[in-house]
Amino acid sequence: MKGRVLLLAGAAALGAIAFSGDRFWLQFLGKAMIGCILAISLDLLVGFTGLVSLAHSAFFGLSAYALAGLTNGLGWSNPLVTLPLCLLAAAAAALLIGWLSLRATGVYFIMVTLAFTQMLFYLFNDAPALGGSDGLYVQDRPISSRTASYVLIWCALLLVYVLLSRILRAPYGRVLEGIRGNEQRMRSLGYPTRRYKLVAFVIASALAGLAGYLDATLYGFVNPAQLGWRQSGLVLVTVLLGGKGTLYGPALGALLLAFIEHYGERVTEHWNALIAALVIAVVLFLPRGLAGLFQRSARV
């Protein structure tokens, strides 16, 4: 299929950049691909399950802070140890926050996730032991080579994409689609829907934690702003811009936003206005997002 060829070509091109060794591009595209992981993992919730969460950045930040804690406090930096531990931390937090938040539905669910995110933001922002508003350096990064970090991020993105595509084709993915379409009916068909939503929340949040881990590895620095709800909002915008419920759309959206941010900054310091204009244009003229440009009548 043409779409698959395009995706593979894009992935190969991103991978090839690793050989360039160019400082700027490795850092820039590494960051952009971390944005892709965040966006496609949120798409599992927003696009496929119908759950709009504003807590996505919280798990990104928790995992990044977990890494800072492990390296600075315990002197552990080996990625084979720290990566699983940081993902586990994000997943455990998601289990608790999701279990509580999913007692609410619709707009109340959004508000509860927002509240948890802000709680965590102020916790890290106001506690000097946790770095306060300045954040923390990761004193001993799990991977110090920029190229190696880039390759790791690239592998992670491919893996997350393949994993989510698989999940969506499996019985579990069908259940999520059903929940998005008509949750009450799913219940009367015998599915304990809250349990399924909680698992989706934990999977997506653990993947957000993966993005946070990679970010802290790439930059060697974490700060509370990464945890705040504005970041969650930005990921949500990315998903909508790219086209929710498609996986590749949000990834595309993340890449596009990274470029706009970078080049927009040169044109005007009000580059955020450019993004706002783009979002408005997409919502008005491309209700299915950028992905809508590639779809005729194809359905997942």
Place this chain on the structure above:
Amino acid sequence: MSEALLEARGLTRRFGALAAVNGVSIAFEEGRVHALIGPNGAGKSTFLNLLSGELRATSGEVRLRGEDVTQATPDRLSRLGIGRTYQTANLFPELSCSGCVWLAAQSRLRTSMVFLRPAERYAEVGQRAARALQACGLSARGGDIAGQLSYGEQRQLEIAMTLATEPALLLLDEPLAGLGPDEAERVVDLIRQVARGRTVILVEHDMEAVFSIADAVTVLVDGRVLETGSPQQVRQSAAVREAYLGEEIP
């Protein structure tokens, strides 16, 4: 008298001061079609929602094969063999007909928490879904989007989805509501067909259909049981005629 598959005992549901269902006791016997009739506001739909777990009873109890299921959730009751349809077509409007029935059929897997194996490898789910579509005369419409079917076909699909969960007991909430005569006839035939080997509780306003399908009829008025009996008895009952004052019973 055969054994009761499902039994309501003194079932009551209040909304504020209103007792929509008020101390209703009915035994639904295995393998029969038991119709619930009554004027608007008699509590029929509320009663059905209590049986399917969508509403909580204020008091009283529901027993399924003797087990107390009064507090059971809809998903648990579905897994225990109670399937239901709704007054207005309650589908997955964006999915194809096959997709809708597939979801219903897949619910009978031991678990759907399967993350890596592609769904289409579950041949038994596909077969169950196809059988249900076929039983409801929708085999040719499998690829069509559910939300774009005619109203009558949506009712058929609704029943197909419920059949795909292989229920022992089927709750049908006004399956004929809003259908034209031809469509209604088709759905009546369908109900007759699915009633073979199953227990059915049928809430319906169409008296002609009720009396032609049902083995037993209960009349509800103001949340209470007015009378239970064979269609013949109920048709001739003076009390029932009075409750339906002005309305004609064929």
